[in-house]
Structures are given as structure tokens and as C-alpha cells.
Amino acid sequence: MSARESWRYSAARLSNEVRRGAVTAMEAVESGWEGPAREWEARVHAVAHHDAAARAAGSRAAVKGPLAGVPVLVKDNLCTTDYPTTCASRILAGWRSPYDATVIERLRRAGAVVTGKGNMDEFAMGSSTEFSCYGPTRNPYDLTRVPGGSSGGPAAAVAYGLCPVALGSDTGGSVRQPAAFCGVFGLKPTYGRLSRYGLVAFGSSLDQVGIFARHAGDVALLFETLGGADPCDATTRRTAAPDVSGWDRGVAGLTFGWPANLWAEGVEREIIEGLEDAAARLERAGARRVTFDFMPGEFAVATYYLVATAEASSNLARFDGVRYGFRHDDSSDLRALYTRTRTGGFGPEVKRRILLGTYVLSAGYYDAYYLTAQRARTRIRREYDQAFEKCDFMLLPAAPTLPFRLGEKTEDPLAMYLSDIFTIGANLAGTPGLTVPVGMTPEGLPRAVQLLGREDGEPELLRAGRAIEVGGEPARLGRETEREFAWPSKR
Amino acid sequence: MAIHREELIRIAELARLEVPEEDRDAMCRQLSEVLEFAESLRRLDLEGCEPSVFAPADSPLRDDRPDARRLDAARATAGAPESEDGFFLVPPIVENLEP
Amino acid sequence: MALEAVIGLECHIQVATRTKMFCGCPAEFGAAPNSNVCPVCLGLPGALPVANRAAVDAALRLGLALGCEIREESVFARKNYFYPDMPKNYQITQYDRPMCEGGALPVALAAGSRGFPLIRIHVEEDTGKSFHPERHGDRRISRVDFNRAGVPLLELVTQPAFRDPAECAAFLTALRRLVRWLGISDGEMEKGHLRCDANVSLRPAGQSELGTKTEIKNLNSIRGVERGVTAEIARQNLARLSGERIEQATLLYDADHDRLAVMRSKEHAHDYRYFPEPDLPRLRVEAAWRDEARAALPELPWTRAARLEREYAVPAYDAQVLGERRELCDYFEDCARGADGKLASNWIMTEVLRMTNERGWSIDDWARRVPPDRLREFLARVSARDIPGPLAKQVFTWLADEEGGVAELLDRHRVRVQASRDDLLPLVREVLNQNPGPVAQYRGGKIATLGFLVGQVMKKSAGQAVPQVVQDLLKAELGGQRPPS
Numbered sequence A: 001m002s003a004r005e006s007w008r009y010s011a012a013r014l015s016n017e018v019r020r021g022a023v024t025a026m027e028a029v030e031s032g033w034e035g036p037a038r039e040w041e042a043r044v045h046a047v048a049h050h051d052a053a054a055r056a057a058g059s060r061a062a063v064k065g066p067l068a069g070v071p072v073l074v075k076d077n078l079c080t081t082d083y084p085t086t087c088a089s090r091i092l093a094g095w096r097s098p099y100d101a102t103v104i105e106r107l108r109r110a111g112a113v114v115t116g117k118g119n120m121d122e123f124a125m126g127s128s129t130e131f132s133c134y135g136p137t138r139n140p141y142d143l144t145r146v147p148g149g150s151s152g153g154p155a156a157a158v159a160y161g162l163c164p165v166a167l168g169s170d171t172g173g174s175v176r177q178p179a180a181f182c183g184v185f186g187l188k189p190t191y192g193r194l195s196r197y198g199l200v201a202f203g204s205s206l207d208q209v210g211i212f213a214r215h216a217g218d219v220a221l222l223f224e225t226l227g228g229a230d231p232c233d234a235t236t237r238r239t240a241a242p243d244v245s246g247w248d249r250g251v252a253g254l255t256f257g258w259p260a261n262l263w264a265e266g267v268e269r270e271i272i273e274g275l276e277d278a279a280a281r282l283e284r285a286g287a288r289r290v291t292f293d294f295m296p297g298e299f300a301v302a303t304y305y306l307v308a309t310a311e312a313s314s315n316l317a318r319f320d321g322v323r324y325g326f327r328h329d330d331s332s333d334l335r336a337l338y339t340r341t342r343t344g345g346f347g348p349e350v351k352r353r354i355l356l357g358t359y360v361l362s363a364g365y366y367d368a369y370y371l372t373a374q375r376a377r378t379r380i381r382r383e384y385d386q387a388f389e390k391c392d393f394m395l396l397p398a399a400p401t402l403p404f405r406l407g408e409k410t411e412d413p414l415a416m417y418l419s420d421i422f423t424i425g426a427n428l429a430g431t432p433g434l435t436v437p438v439g440m441t442p443e444g445l446p447r448a449v450q451l452l453g454r455e456d457g458e459p460e461l462l463r464a465g466r467a468i469e470v471g472g473e474p475a476r477l478g479r480e481t482e483r484e485f486a487w488p489s490k491r
Numbered sequence B: 001m002a003i004h005r006e007e008l009i010r011i012a013e014l015a016r017l018e019v020p021e022e023d024r025d026a027m028c029r030q031l032s033e034v035l036e037f038a039e040s041l042r043r044l045d046l047e048g049c050e051p052s053v054f055a056p057a058d059s060p061l062r063d064d065r066p067d068a069r070r071l072d073a074a075r076a077t078a079g080a081p082e083s084e085d086g087f088f089l090v091p092p093i094v095e096n097l098e099p
Numbered sequence C: 001m002a003l004e005a006v007i008g009l010e011c012h013i014q015v016a017t018r019t020k021m022f023c024g025c026p027a028e029f030g031a032a033p034n035s036n037v038c039p040v041c042l043g044l045p046g047a048l049p050v051a052n053r054a055a056v057d058a059a060l061r062l063g064l065a066l067g068c069e070i071r072e073e074s075v076f077a078r079k080n081y082f083y084p085d086m087p088k089n090y091q092i093t094q095y096d097r098p099m100c101e102g103g104a105l106p107v108a109l110a111a112g113s114r115g116f117p118l119i120r121i122h123v124e125e126d127t128g129k130s131f132h133p134e135r136h137g138d139r140r141i142s143r144v145d146f147n148r149a150g151v152p153l154l155e156l157v158t159q160p161a162f163r164d165p166a167e168c169a170a171f172l173t174a175l176r177r178l179v180r181w182l183g184i185s186d187g188e189m190e191k192g193h194l195r196c197d198a199n200v201s202l203r204p205a206g207q208s209e210l211g212t213k214t215e216i217k218n219l220n221s222i223r224g225v226e227r228g229v230t231a232e233i234a235r236q237n238l239a240r241l242s243g244e245r246i247e248q249a250t251l252l253y254d255a256d257h258d259r260l261a262v263m264r265s266k267e268h269a270h271d272y273r274y275f276p277e278p279d280l281p282r283l284r285v286e287a288a289w290r291d292e293a294r295a296a297l298p299e300l301p302w303t304r305a306a307r308l309e310r311e312y313a314v315p316a317y318d319a320q321v322l323g324e325r326r327e328l329c330d331y332f333e334d335c336a337r338g339a340d341g342k343l344a345s346n347w348i349m350t351e352v353l354r355m356t357n358e359r360g361w362s363i364d365d366w367a368r369r370v371p372p373d374r375l376r377e378f379l380a381r382v383s384a385r386d387i388p389g390p391l392a393k394q395v396f397t398w399l400a401d402e403e404g405g406v407a408e409l410l411d412r413h414r415v416r417v418q419a420s421r422d423d424l425l426p427l428v429r430e431v432l433n434q435n436p437g438p439v440a441q442y443r444g445g446k447i448a449t450l451g452f453l454v455g456q457v458m459k460k461s462a463g464q465a466v467p468q469v470v471q472d473l474l475k476a477e478l479g480g481q482r483p484p485s
């Protein structure tokens, strides 16, 4: 395969080619831009900021580490010194961070190159990447549909071939749901395993940096590179991150939970078919299914929207037009400066959540809402703990529906919130989750399932994800294309 | 509805946001809907459930040593809407008035 | 109806750590604007706090010194409000589970020592600094500097235990001494190391429930606290007399004009929406850390002052002055051990403090120049009446400025102390011959005249005679006996 076609490689293969000198870092980074991006980027709009000079500088500086020359699109809420960091919000328009997030530092130290900043829902608040000040990202499999969100840009870019891996953030499913909608792998690690230093905070106790990839092995490679304690983030764990090097060991002897009560109603048929397909692949590979009932996701959604908005209302107070970003011009006094800057700088969904969070924390309501939610969270964690006494991981939908159409849910916040019903629990419990693609529906939309693991259960999730990846009928993302990603012929 | 217009105005002021007159009813309705949905938590048995804490208990404190993250004044104010001589500039702060 | 004032204090102590509370920026004072800042203390997007062990240790030591209960697991919380000197628009502080609770600070008052009870001590971060509005082209602006943002603070809240402004001032003086003593803070109020807010209310004497209180902010000197509280008590008294109701309010004290201004705030403004800081784990102070800190605490100023009185037989006043600073106490004890305590305390309280003041030296500077053994030798010579008074002051100055022991200094400056009978007798006789009048007066019973004669001899000796010896010689020469009565 020529260097121009190197965008088809997995990250593992690509870095190998770069290290042995068959492909230069520059070629590795540019091949995605010259090939697939030319065809797709204008229509999909996965990228919020890109800059050929910054890419060239990054490629020249790339060291021969485990990710040598691997281009990575990172969500626009991860601080980078070489591109703007704006969280797709007008309030941070043009802002350049003077520092790199810890995960970005670790990427660079491994030889990876930041290839641009991925589009997203403003401040990661949304499930469709429609709430971006740069306009929506579209699903590369069907341009009338959303790519999911809030990390829709990175998910879509990995799906159409710009880069083999990307970084997002997952507060309530913002990596796993778009991964499902775009047919790629998406990992939300255990809380405290990836540093949040330099990830612009939304819900601090829920946020985790997440990984997109086209192959289970690449997820493992990035997790190994990025994981581990960070002295700049007091919420990272001191102990070593779990060892995921056995991602290809198979699933013989593992048991997976099958909480079928969760999809008894309100879940699309194709999603259930995907679950059955994945379960069959796991069983064929030697895993055992245990069926049990699990707590319905509505409680998690309710808890989440109280905790996340409360934290967000405080986290987003710093955007006030004094030290960085947008300032409303016509502000003769400070109160007006704050109010006009924030009113003009934030989009509607962000304002809605700030208002909700402010209310939840305000005098007289704190106990009824915030405190109750934090107690409910303890209860939800217990439910997860109990489930993982019965199995090594659970098999669940990543979302109740296939990708929905643009504009379908923007006016109905609650309906949008409910599209995270299967992902939110893991953020509340602090446990890991992995979205795994399982082929396509007959009309050509990606199908995916979600695996939920216990705390530090990434090794089991990756083993299972790998088993599903190689265990199915040769679909578009099956065994034959394991190392060579092939974009489906033009629709 | 859980949130009425006066309540909305109060929290908007706390959050330093303005909700235009014509959007207030819709905003009250949307927020109330989420809060009413959150009422489902009342059905959950929370007996013996302490509020959860997420940061790990084994997290160390920092040694009292300078680190390399310091910025000089030029870099510190580079992203500011308005700055001069290393200072951030803001509309006058009137000491006995809360902004 | 007699009214009594009830006052509570809220003190903020800046901890003298090398770096800030939640980041590695220098916590020093006086750098160029916005040059001691980083993503964390500027509140940049994505930055996260990590707590400084040294600041927590300072809180622990202060808490232990004051007999507080130390919570093994306390909680950082966010206090949310908008202010341009606050980078994140929330302050990381502690709320419902502070690190230290209870305890009391013993304060020496005219009527004896009294312990003023505390409610709590907690750790938090300081804000930046904003400057008075100024003209800038065709409009007015304020400048903001974040060098101070994130410097560690200890907030200490007292019970409403004070009845008059003088007690408040005495408390602050004692608190300042303690934080210096423990090495927690330089405690200089003019530099903002120690700041104070006061809550003031009035109630009929003897009533136990509290009246409506007002809060005075900006009390930035001990005198300011005294005057601000005095002004507020007067204001509330006057309001009551004219039948007004006291409204809960926040007042700012303007020290330049000795005036109180009411701080305006919008309705509902104070809803701080406290909640546990999700970016920080609980603050754990394990028993081992606590016990170690307790064992390492120095002898506390109030205990030490009492011991100085007892062990060195110095008056209570001296013990208070010496006990002001730990290094002064140490120096005193090193000099007074096995010596005349009162004499040591006299010299240290007057001469050492005067000279260090004049020359801008610290006690440590002084002790480097005049180590305790040198001062001890000097005191021994003074005590043995080897050096006459006026000469002693001169020798003391040489001691500070030059090397060597007392004998060496006297030699170097060609001073012979005339202490022997043989040296002095000729001078004594000369004076008696030249002053027949006073001699007659003395013999006539006017004992005070002896002083005059001693003075004349001293003059003749150019100050080098020892007065006690001169006096003995004069008495002997004037008849070897007491003057007739």
C-alpha cells in the first residue's frame, strides 16, 4: 500500500510503518487530509479547527514512540497550544490555550500528531453535535442524520477515515453514543484513569477523556499511552492503570450480563438485533451469558441531569469576558459585562443547563435536588457493584435508536436527554464502557452495542470488544479489514 | 410547573444570564419538565445511601515546590479581551457594589 | 435599658508557604502584575487544583495550638459568586465540614487572661487584587492582577464572644503573635497577611439571644478593627435611640475617613450555592500526621510567658514583651540561663529592642552579631559592678558593632575601668577638698548630697569609675560612719 493510502492503516500498523521509515510522519498525517477528507469533510464537517502549518510542525516534531506519526483528531474541549480551543462556543471564540492538556502531552510524547480539533456540542452539552457554534456535524453514513454527540466530530472523522484514532470526552455518553452512531469503537475509561487536566470541565465528577478507534487493538494502544496518575489532577488514581495488553486473548471463561428488561420497550428493533448478534459472537467465542434484570435507566438520567448541570453551572462561571475569549462590547459596568457576555456567548442548550444547575444548587433546593441526586448516585453505584458480582461485564445498547435525523430532537431537551439512557449510568458509577460496532443495518446505518465493565474492567471490555470485532460475519468492519480500513463505496 | 417566571428571573440573575421576555415561558416549561422527571428519584429507596464522593481517597497532597507551569504576564494576558501593562482591564469596580 | 455589644470576628490569615494553595506558583508578594500566575490560579479552562500539603499542615498546627478538634476527613467546597478578582467566579473553601472546630485563644487582658472561644478554622484560597477605578481614555476602568489569587488562607471564626472593641484588638494582637510564633504567617496587617471582618450586634444586657447583626469588612489594622467596631456600635446605638430597626447589612470601613459605608447588593445576591468541590478528594489528616504535628508544636506563647515569670523571676510585663516573639524568647532564655534574669530582661527589652529597631535588624540578625555567650559575659560584668553604667551602654554598642569579649573591647578603645580603691581614692579626696559646702551639708544630715559628690567623682574619672565603689569610698572618707542623724 502506498504512503498516500496509509490512512487505511490502524494506528498500530501506521506507527510501525513510520518507525521503520516506510512512511514519513508527514505522509501519515496528510494522507487522511488528501484522501478521505477531500471527499467527505466539506459534507460531514467533523473538524472545527485545522491548520496545515500546525500539522507540519507537529509531524516534524513527532518522536519515534508507540504512536509515531499517528494523526489524532482531538475534541475541541481539550487544550492544545497549536490550535484554538473553543468548546465550539462563541464565548471562547479564537482562544488559544497557553498549555497542553495532560493527555495531549502524552500523545505527543508517544509520537502522535494532533491533526485538528473535532467539532462537538457546545461545552459537550448535547447528544447530536447540532449545538455547535460552527454548525452541525453530519453522520458520514447518512448526511441527513446526526453523528451523535457530544463528540460527534471525532467519531465521524474516525469513521470516514481522516485519522485512525481520536479523542473525545464522555460525561454522560458523549463518546459511546457517537461511536455507536458512526460505527466505531468508543471507550469511556474508569473515572480517574485518564487525566482531566486540560479537559475543559463540564461535570467534573462525571467527565472522562474517551478514545475513538476503528479497532479494539488501537483502543488498547491509546489507553496504554494515556492512562495513569497525573500530579496535576487530584482525581486521578495513584495506582497503575489496568493492563490491557491482553486485549486479543479471547473471552473463554468470561460471563456477560444480559439485562433484557432494559430493552423490553422503547428500543428499536435493529438495536436489539445488534445485541443478539453480539451475544451470539461472544458465546461462540466461549463466553457465557447470564440473564438478570437491571435498574431502569430513567433513574440514572434523572440523577445525571441534576448532578451534571449543578457542576456545570459552577464550572462555566469562569467564562465572563474578563480573562479570555469573547467580551460583549457594550458593557459600561461589570454586571452588564458579565450578563451580556454570557448571554451572547453561550448557546441555548448551555444556558438551559446553567439555569437548571443554578436552580438545583440554590438556597432551599439543594437538599431536594442536588443532595438527593448524590445519594441516588450511591444507590446506582451499588446496583452496578451487584451486577458485576454476577458477571464480568454487561451487554447493553449504546443508544435506544439508530442515528436520528438532524433537527429531530433539538426542540425537546428531555427527549434528547433520554437518548443517553444506556450510557449515563457508567458515568454516575465511575465505571468503564466500550461501544463496539456490529456491522450495518440493511439500509446502511451502523449498528453497535455497549459493554459495561466494573471499575478497572477495561481489560475484559477490550477482550470482549475484540471477540465481537473478529467473531462476526465479514461485515464492513470485520476480520478481513482488520488492518485496512475500507470506506464503503459511495452511496 | 416547578419553575415560575419569578424563579427563573432570580436564577438567571445568579447565573449572570438574561432570558429574553419572549423565551421565558418556554424556558420555564423545559426546565420544569426536567425537574418533574427528576421527581422519579423519590421512588428510589435511598435508605443508607450517603451522598457519593468521586475523587479517589488515596490522592496525595502536593509538595510545596514551584512547578514549571508558570506563565509570564504577556502569556497570561494574551487571550484577554482587554489588557495593558500586564493587567487585565475591566469596567470600574465600585467597591461597595456587587457586580 | 442598657445595651451591650456582641462582637464576633472572622480573621483571614495568609499562610507563608513557598507556593500557592492549589498550584505551584510562588506565593510571594510584590512581583510584577500577573507574573506569578499559571493556568490553575488564572482559572483557565481545563485547569485543576491540587492542594498544598504545607498549607494544610499550617492549618493543622494552628488548630492544634488552639485546642481545636481536627476533622480526619474534611471537605473542600465551592462558594459561587461573581467578582472580577476571582478567576473562576467561585472560591475553593470549606463549608459544612471544616478542618478544625472549637478551641480557644488565651488573651492577656488588663483583668487577667481569658480564652476566647472559636467556632472553626478552615483552609481556602485568596482572591486576586483589583485597583481603584481610573481614567482610561474616554472611560473609566479598573485593573486586575491575579498574583495573589490562590495564595493559601486560613479562615478563623470566633464565637460572638467579645463585648467591646478593646477585647477584639487584644485578640488580634494575640492571634498575630501566635501565627508568627508558629511560623505560619508574617502576620503583618498592613501587608494583608492578617485581615479581619467583624459581626456586630446589640442586645439588652443580660439577654441571651442575639440582636440583628451587621458585618463590617475591610478592617485592615488592629486600630482599624477597634475604630470600625466602635463606630458601628455607636451607629447601632443611635439607630435604636431614634427607634429605627437594625437591618442586616454588610458595611465597609473606610480607615482614612473613619467612616462606615453600607455595601449595596441586589436582592437575593447572597446565594453562594455551596457544594463539595468535585475536583478535589476529601482532605485527609490521618491520626499519624496529627500526632506528629502535635508533638512538634513549640511551647506556646501563653505557656512560655508564665514559665518565664516563674523560672527567671521577671515581672509579668517583661514576660509579655519577651513573649511577643519566639526568637526573642529563645534569645532571652539563652542569655538569662544561670544569670540574673531581671538584668537580662532589662537589657534585652530596652537596649536590644531599641538597637534592632533603629537599625532594622531582626532578632536573628542581632543574635548572629551578639551570640548569647557574649551578652552573658557582658551581663556578668555589669552584674559584678565591673562596668560603670554610662560605660556599660558604650560597651554594649561596641559589642554590637565589633568582635571580641568585654575586656578586649575595653582594651581596644583604651578604656581603663577605675574600680580599685587605689585608682579612685585620690579623686575622692580631691572632690571632698573642692566641695566643702556639700560636705558640710552631708555631715549636717542632708544625705541626698552624697549623690552630688558621687557625680563629681564620676565626672573627674571621665565616666570610667564604678559608682557603687565611689559611693563606698566617699562614705568611708566622710567619717567612716553614717552621718549623724
Ligand SMILES: [Zn+2]
Pocket: C020, C023, C024, C025, C036, C037, C038, C039, C040, C041, C042, C150
Ligand atoms: Zn498558579
